[in-house]
Amino acid sequence: MPPLYSEPHKKALARKLGLSSSDDIDELIESDFSRAFSSHYGSQIGAKLLVQYRMAPAIGTMVSQCFYQGELENGGRIIPDIYQDLPEGLSASVTWLDTSLLGKKAHHQNGSGSSIYNEAEADAIVELLQQIDEKSELVGSLFEQVKDGEAAIGVICMYAEQKRCLRQKVKKAGLSEALLALLKIDTVDSYQGKENRIIILSISRSDLKQSPGFLRQPNRINVGLSRAMDRLVIVGDKRVWQGKNIGLPFGQVIKYMENHSADSEYAFVNVTTTKLKKVS
Known part of the structure; x- marks a missing residue:
């Protein structure tokens, strides 16, 4: 980057x-x-190293098409058979949690300095973590897949202020010690060269002007998406990355997912004020 x-x-x-x-x-x-x-x-x-062994095929192929003109190929890797009884937000290999139905509530807020945070995205992520926490068998299986001290679930924030916001909300969410031991919340810059079984990526940017900020550049977005090994969840307002921003990286990701919507590996889930709802 x-x-x-x-x-x-x-x-x-x-x-x-x-x-x-x-x-x-x-x-x-x-x-x-x-x-x-x-x-x-x-x-x-x-x-160029043109074969990747980290990402599940659906994640790797999407990253290849959106960032590497299809040059990056998927190497063989066994994905653990632990993703059976899952929350809606993890049912597909790649899921976009769309906050657009929240209207203005989906917009980001200004934090310290030039950083921003997004309460709606943070709440959606905490809700997903709570749903994961209810799946004790999944939490136990994730423990078996990581070494001592490693995280199985990584929440990547494109903005430092969003990391602060999320960490505060997670502290108050009443999550189990078992899940907290598997969880890491950090910025995209800290994640280069790292990987987790499940990655939840918080975009944060959303306003009436549909201003992309530094997210018009592909490097950090590529890093954020490609840290996922088995499951990738993107949380953000789809409206920002359509229309005039369709040619930007997140716009291309949405376009790819929509073009492959018939494939059960890709899903869009609407975020409402009360629960996550899959788009039919």
Whole structure:
């Protein structure tokens, strides 16, 4: 992933360098590795690893099509047979928990600095965790799949303020010690190179302007989605990533899932004020 620059920082850099727009600076602040790999020298000596062994096929194929032009192939990996009696939010390999039916309640709130948080998404995630907690056999099976001290369920937040919000809500949710021992909540930047059996990704961004912020860039989104081994749950407002933003990474993910909606591996579940409801 490239370094993360806030919009005010980017605007200041653009002014300093005499650029007309802060968007023009994106190419200049990309990661050094990316710049070196795409250089003339990199094209001569660089090599791509084109087989992945982490993600279940449905997750891996979606990531490949949305971020790697279909180049990334799935290697053989045995998925443990523990995903039988599941909450609705985990019934498919990839599930989008859509908060759009909540209307304005789905919008994010401003936190400290330039960070944001989203109460609706945090509540939906806590509800899903409570549903998982009720499945004692699943919780026990997840324990058997991880080494001591590792997490089986990772909640990845695209914004640091959302991590703070979620951790506070989880403390008050009355979850069992068994589930808490399996749970990790952190930001996407802390997750590069890591993996969990179940990943829940909180997008957070939602407003009337449908402003994507830094989520127009694919790198961090790719990292967030590709940390999942067996199950991937994306929580966010679909409205933001349709229409004018359909060409952005999350828009492409929605498009891919919709195009493969006949496949039971992909599902959309509506978030309401009272419960999660699968889209028929």
